[in-house]
Amino acid sequence: MNTSTLFQALDQQRIETPSWGYGNSGTRFKTFTSAGAARDVYEKIEDAAEVHRLTGIAPSVALHIPWDEVADYSELRRFAEGRGVALGAINPNVFQDDAYKLGSIAHPDAGVRAQAVDHLLDCVAIMKQTGSRDLSLWFADGTNYAGQDDLRARKRRVREALAQVHDALPEGSRMLVEYKLFEPAFYATDLFDWGAAYAHCLAIGEKAQVLVDLGHHAQSVNIEQIVAFLLDEGRLGGFHFNARRYADDDLIVGTTNPFELFCIYAELVAAQRSEDDLTRSTAQNTAYMIDQSHNIEPKVEAMVQSVLNCQDAYAKSLLIDRERLAAAQQTGDVLEAHRTLTDAFRTDVRPLLADWRRARGLPEDPIATHRASGYQQGAARKRGTASAGGGFPVKS
Ligand code: PSV
Ligand code: MN
Ligand code: MN
Numbered sequence: 379m380n381t382s383t384l385f386q387a388l389d390q391q392r393i394e395t396p397s398w399g400y401g402n403s404g405t406r407f408k409t410f411t412s413a414g415a416a417r418d419v420y421e422k423i424e425d426a427a428e429v430h431r432l433t434g435i436a437p438s439v440a441l442h443i444p445w446d447e448v449a450d451y452s453e454l455r456r457f458a459e460g461r462g463v464a465l466g467a468i469n470p471n472v473f474q475d476d477a478y479k480l481g482s483i484a485h486p487d488a489g490v491r492a493q494a495v496d497h498l499l500d501c502v503a504i505m506k507q508t509g510s511r512d513l514s515l516w517f518a519d520g521t522n523y524a525g526q527d528d529l530r531a532r533k534r535r536v537r538e539a540l541a542q543v544h545d546a547l548p549e550g551s552r553m554l555v556e557y558k559l560f561e562p563a564f565y566a567t568d569l570f571d572w573g574a575a576y577a578h579c580l581a582i583g584e585k586a587q588v589l590v591d592l593g594h595h596a597q598s599v600n601i602e603q604i605v606a607f608l609l610d611e612g613r614l615g616g617f618h619f620n621a622r623r624y625a626d627d628d629l630i631v632g633t634t635n636p637f638e639l640f641c642i643y644a645e646l647v648a649a650q651r652s653e654d655d656l657t658r659s660t661a662q663n664t665a666y667m668i669d670q671s672h673n674i675e676p677k678v679e680a681m682v683q684s685v686l687n688c689q690d691a692y693a694k695s696l697l698i699d700r701e702r703l704a705a706a707q708q709t710g711d712v713l714e715a716h717r718t719l720t721d722a723f724r725t726d727v728r729p730l731l732a733d734w735r736r737a738r739g740l741p742e743d744p745i746a747t748h749r750a751s752g753y754q755q756g757a758a759r760k761r762g763t764a765s766a767g768g769g770f771p772v773k774s
Contacts, residue, residue, distance in 0.1 A: 379696060381730075387696050388734050393619070393685045394438045394466040394667040395429055397422040397446050400681070402764055404673040414757030415677055417764040419446040420457060421757075425678050427461035428753055432744035433685045434735070438466035440514065440667055443501055445471065451507035465508035467554070467616070467667060470501040473518035473562075481519040483539035484532040484568045491535060498543045505551060512616065512665055513547065514589060515540075516556040520563020520570075529566060536568050541582040554589035554615040554665065555579055559596055561626055571595075572604050579613055587615025591669055592631070592638075593622040602641040609649040609664075612656040616665030617642075619688060628671040630680050632687030639687070640723050643695035651700075676754065682744050690727055697722040 379387075400416040402409055416422040419441065426439035439458065448454050451465075458465050472482035472494040480486060482494035501513060519536070521527050544553055557575040560567055569575055572588055579586035588608050595601060608614035619631040619639075632639045649661035666688065672680045699718055706715035732742045741747035748754070 381733075384693070384696055384730070385734055385737065388435075388689070388693060388731075389738075391435045391689060391692050392438070392666060393433075393436050393688050394440050394665065395426050395436050395681050395685070396440045396442070396469075396667065396669055397426070398442050399668065399670045399672060400425040400677050401445075403671045408673075410673055411763050411765065412672075412677060413763045414754055414759075414761050415764055416757075417761055419448060419454065421761060422446070423454075423458045423461060423463060425681070425757075427458075427463045428678055428748070429681045429685060430463050432682050432741060432748055433689070434738055434740045435689060436681075436685050437462070438464040440467040440469060441465060441504075441508065441510075442469040442471060443497075443504060451504050455508050465510055467512040467514040467665060468501045468505050468508065468510050469514045469516070470498050472497055478518070480527070481532070481568070482517055484517070484519040484527075484535045486527060486531075491539060495539050495542055498539070499546055502543065502546050502548075502551075506548060511551050513543070513551065513553045514556065514616070514667070515543075515553055516558065516589075516591075517569055518562050520560075520567035521565050522563060523565050526565065532568050537578055537581060540578055540586065544582045544586050547585050552585050552587055552615055554587055556589040556591055556594070556618065558591065558594035558626065572608065576608065576611070576613055588613050589616045589618060589665075590614070591618035591620070591626075592635075592642075593618075593620050593626040593628060593669075597624075601638060602645050605642050606645045606649075609645065609657050609660050610654075612660045614660055614664055616667055618667055618669030619684065620668065620670045628669065630670065630675065630687065631668060631684040632691060636687070636691065637723060639691040640694050641719075643688075643691045644698055644719065644722075647692075647695045647698070648700070678754065679745055679748060682748060686731075686744065689731060693727040693731060694722050694725060697725055697727070 400422040402411045402415045404410060416425050423439055430436040455465050472478060477490050477493055483491055485491050555575040557569040557571050558567060559570060575588045579588055621629040621631050621634045623634045646661055649657045652658045668684050703715055703718040706718060735742050
């Protein structure tokens with residue numbers, strides 16, 4: 379691939395950042411507050427705009443409702459657009475209220491289920507005002523003990539609620555169904571893996587797609603294979619990028635697992651070029667989002683670094699010599715095929731990306747530019763140090 383084609387491909391990359399990554403959040407042990415951390419949705423949007431100014435490829439910010447609740451979402455949308463970013467996926471929250479102790483859409487009580495579905499439908503209404511395409515659904519639903527609830531009944535309750543929400547989605551919008559192996563439920567999680575999410579999506583309709591969060595699998599699960607499978611089935615809706623060593627660590631993407639991130643992008647690039655229309659359009663419509671929680675690292679810097687690490691992985695995956703790879707695969711040359719991938723992975727793309735940034739009028743070193751700009755110090759003066767609130771973590 380020549381440099382100009384490579385640069386054009388890099389121009390297409392988009393990464394959405396999460397509003398909740400800009401505020402103070404931590405672990406269940408302690409939330410360390412940072413001077414200048416965003417205190418409300420307006421400040422979160424300002425920080426997301428700073429990340430986009432520095433990287434050029436983070437033009438939208440996902441919202442979490444009610445953490446980011448406002449009276450007028452059209453006004454919020456104008457505020458964001460005025461700062462150069464769009465409002466992205468809407469993430470409902472059906473895990474924080476006392477009512478949800480035994481679950482939300484899988485709760486044994488029909489009244490609680492209805493409360494959860496109402497909130498999800500409110501979020502569909504919000505999407506219309508924010509101009510969001512995606513409703514991003516993660517449920518904490520599950521049980522802690524064998525026998526606590528009827529597993530098949532819970533599955534049916536989940537199906538019924540998801541179908542209701544699906545049918546309320548406007549044309550052109552989607553629901554992204556996220557799964558997670560465990561936590562906060564420790565015996566059974568209702569949406570426990572990609573297969574469960576996929577089965578629900580298949581049953582309820584075309585607007586339902588699976589969301590893959592890199593921190594939500596058992597150790598050693600081959601995530602790129604899940605990605606390839608879902609792309610081929612036309613049901614990959616989006617990603618929550620982050621890094622983990624143990625479980626849902628929500629660390630800066632690409633820090634513990636750069637080869638995994640590269641292999642995931644390798645599958646996406648291959649699918650974008652597929653001759654199969656469904657696979658190609660699925661890859662083209664995949665939402666790339668970050669889902670991180672920054673407790674000890676500076677939040678804006680952590681987000682910039684995450685976006686840059688996604689760009690690094692994507693650039694490397696563009697460098698894969700696909701003809702050489704196909705030939706090696708066809709002839710069963712196992713090592714040559716593997717070396718074709720690792721040759722791309724081991725390429726130092728930093729000079730190339732610095733050139734791309736220079737050519738686009740972006741800072742060559744976004745982190746250094748951010749540090750030199752005084753943005754963080756200005757935010758600290760203006761915002762002070764927001765309390766973490768209540769002693770509880772904002773997210774698990
Ligand atoms: C909880 O595990 C979680 O990290 C999920 O990944 C959600 O996407 C996120 O919180 C926001 O609700
Ligand atoms: Mn997630
Ligand atoms: Mn998570």
